[in-house]
Amino acid sequence: xxxxKEKFKQALSGILIQYEQIVAVYHSASKQKAxxxxxxxxxxxxxVWCKQAExxxxxxxxxxxxxxxxxxxxxxxxxxxxxxxxKETEESALVSQxxxxxxxxxxxxxxxxxxxxxxxxxxxxxxxxxxxxxxxxELKLLQQAxxxxxxxxxxxxxxxxxxxxxxKLQDDKL
Numbered sequence: 001x002x003x004x005k006e007k008f009k010q011a012l013s014g015i016l017i018q019y020e021q022i023v024a025v026y027h028s029a030s031k032q033k034a035x036x037x038x039x040x041x042x043x044x045x046x047x048v049w050c051k052q053a054e055x056x057x058x059x060x061x062x063x064x065x066x067x068x069x070x071x072x073x074x075x076x077x078x079x080x081x082x083x084x085x086x087k088e089t090e091e092s093a094l095v096s097q098x099x100x101x102x103x104x105x106x107x108x109x110x111x112x113x114x115x116x117x118x119x120x121x122x123x124x125x126x127x128x129x130x131x132x133x134x135x136x137x138e139l140k141l142l143q144q145a146x147x148x149x150x151x152x153x154x155x156x157x158x159x160x161x162x163x164x165x166x167x168k169l170q171d172d173k174l
Contacts, residue, residue, distance in 0.1 A: 005067070012064050019057040026050035032120060043121070068096050 028034065029046050038046065 005071075009064065009067055012060060012067070016057060016060045016064060019053055019060060023050060023053045023057055026053060035121065065096065 026046055026049060029038070030050065035043060
């Protein structure tokens with residue numbers, strides 16, 4: 001039974017390490033340099049996948065910590081243990097808790113980086129939309145100016161026709 005628990009714990013640790021690597025890859029993809037190569041749909045998918053991987057990673061981490069706590073409880077129930085062994089298990093528990101906190105800290109740091117990247121992307125999209133709005137306004141102003149010039153040109157042509165008609169009338173009178 002102990003061997004099975006140990007194998008399960010090792011397998012779970014291996015899975016946890018792999019998920020941490022996956023999360024690290026997703027966070028690397030979320031950096032602005034790499035983020036520019038993806039479409040908006042890809043970026044959304046990567047963000048969702050990253051969050052899912054982080055959740056799974058934290059679940060496995062919690063499960064691993066639960067197994068370690070159960071082992072500690074079982075060991076403390078055993079009255080025949082020596083005090084040195086209990087000290088070692090307490091130290092290993094503290095070390096494992098510290099490792100778990102470090103991993104959680106890394107995950108939170110990655111999440112923060114992802115949120116910063118999302119904010120930067122949003123700012124850039126907003127800036128692009130602002131530039132597009134400015135160019136649209138400028139285009140509309142130019143179109144209005146062109147229409148005004150065309151109307152002015154039509155009026156001038158009408159005046160020239162009337163002027164030519166007046167000159168003909170004057171020539172006819174003369």
